[in-house]
Amino acid sequence: MSPAAHHTLTEQLVDFAEGRLAAPQRAQVEAHLATCGRCARQASALRHLIEVMRADDSADAPVHVVNRAVRLFRTQRLASAPVSPRRRILAVLRLDSARQMFAPALRAVGSGTRELLFDIHDDNELEVRIEPAEGGWRIAGQVLGSCSGGHVVVEGSAGQAATDLNALCEFSLPPQPGAIYKLVLQFEDVEVEVPILELRG
Amino acid sequence: MTKKGVIEASDAALVRACRRGNEEAWEALVHRYQRFVHSIPRRAGLDDDAAADVFQEVFVALVQGLDKIDDPDRVGAWILTTAKRATWRTVRRRIAARTGQTTLDEEAEEVPDVDPLPESVLVGVEEQHEVRTALDGLDERCRRLLTMLFYTQEPPAYGEVAAELGLAEGSVGPIRARCLERLLRRLH
Numbered sequence: 608m609s610p611a612a613h614h615t616l617t618e619q620l621v622d623f624a625e626g627r628l629a630a631p632q633r634a635q636v637e638a639h640l641a642t643c644g645r646c647a648r649q650a651s652a653l654r655h656l657i658e659v660m661r662a663d664d665s666a667d668a669p670v671h672v673v674n675r676a677v678r679l680f681r682t683q684r685l686a687s688a689p690v691s692p693r694r695r696i697l698a699v700l701r702l703d704s705a706r707q708m709f710a711p712a713l714r715a716v717g718s719g720t721r722e723l724l725f726d727i728h729d730d731n732e733l734e735v736r737i738e739p740a741e742g743g744w745r746i747a748g749q750v751l752g753s754c755s756g757g758h759v760v761v762e763g764s765a766g767q768a769a770t771d772l773n774a775l776c777e778f779s780l781p782p783q784p785g786a787i788y789k790l791v792l793q794f795e796d797v798e799v800e801v802p803i804l805e806l807r808g
Numbered sequence: 809m810t811k812k813g814v815i816e817a818s819d820a821a822l823v824r825a826c827r828r829g830n831e832e833a834w835e836a837l838v839h840r841y842q843r844f845v846h847s848i849p850r851r852a853g854l855d856d857d858a859a860a861d862v863f864q865e866v867f868v869a870l871v872q873g874l875d876k877i878d879d880p881d882r883v884g885a886w887i888l889t890t891a892k893r894a895t896w897r898t899v900r901r902r903i904a905a906r907t908g909q910t911t912l913d914e915e916a917e918e919v920p921d922v923d924p925l926p927e928s929v930l931v932g933v934e935e936q937h938e939v940r941t942a943l944d945g946l947d948e949r950c951r952r953l954l955t956m957l958f959y960t961q962e963p964p965a966y967g968e969v970a971a972e973l974g975l976a977e978g979s980v981g982p983i984r985a986r987c988l989e990r991l992l993r994r995l996h
Contacts, residue, residue: 653992656992659935669856672863676864679834683871
């Protein structure tokens with residue numbers, strides 16, 4: 608059969624698949640299908656497609672149910688996973704009570720407590736206190752400035768610990784054995800690192 | 809991704825865009841699968857409230873599992889399995905409540921005694937989803953014409969279709985044939 612004849616047949620095939628043809632035309636198409644595998648496959652695919660559509664009595668989910676699922680992305684994903692990787696910056700040490708020359712600038716602290724002050728991102732400051740506790744050292748502190756929560760991790764050869772900042776952006780980590788540690792504060796879009804924090808008497 | 813872009817994007821492209829934090833892609837994914845996910849508990853005989861719970865459970869699992877789906881092209885199969893299991897759990901809970909059974913293994917994943925979702929039903933739901941998704945990718949005229957002719961209980965006469973779509977009555981038959989062919993091509 609020529610391509611032109613095939614083309615004419617396309618519409619006829621659809622009519623056939625839809626059951627719209629009168630008996631004589633139907634017989635004609637059936638005779639063609641018996642000899643043409645391509646048209647037979649097309650006719651059967653069309654018939655199946657039409658059946659699937661005609662049998663489809665499914666309904667849309669209610670709009671409020673769909674909208675609730677749409678909102679999940681914002682609450683579950685954008686809130687927990689930042690779109691871009693966090694910036695990582697180094698905290699800049701400004702004051703250290705262990706260095707005597709800065710001592711007058713620091714408020715009085717109890718014996719054995721070392722106090723450090725760092726400049727961090729966006730004009731915020733990080734205050735860190737290291738004090739002896741339970742045979743080791745407790746690291747505690749506070750973020751001063753525009754802070755809306757975050758996570759604190761301390762890591763060293765002797766172990767690691769982590770905690771969240773509280774509502775006042777304070778933190779207190781469980782006592783760690785004396786060693787050299789790295790302190791990382793994770794905020795929503797930035798990580799602040801104190802690369803070397805030495806805990807010793 | 810543009811509006812047209814998300815409608816035409818493959819499932820895999822949408823999943824990848826969601827992973828990058830694209831909220832529009834998520835919205836498109838929810839809209840693409842909403843009828844499918846809603847149909848599964850409904851086919852199992854659950855009412856609208858229970859179906860809404862299953863729906864939410866499936867999309868919570870999806871939003872949390874976006875990074876864990878090994879093959880983003882197969883997100884449809886993933887959604888089907890998740891919806892099927894959530895439906896089974898709900899059906900089991902209902903049966904347990906009816907029979908006064910007190911302990912129930914929430915995590916059990918085996919089929920309940922009488923499968924409320926036989927494979928043949930699920931294959932049908934999947935096929936309907938594929939056809940509707942392919943239809944969404946056609947131009948507006950084809951979409952409207954095929955919807956009027958094949959998705960309505962009492963399909964209107966060609967004259968009515970022609971008036972509605974601003975076509976000559978004689979062109980409805982040929983256009984219908986071309987639209988069906990295009991739809992078929994998108995499915996293969």
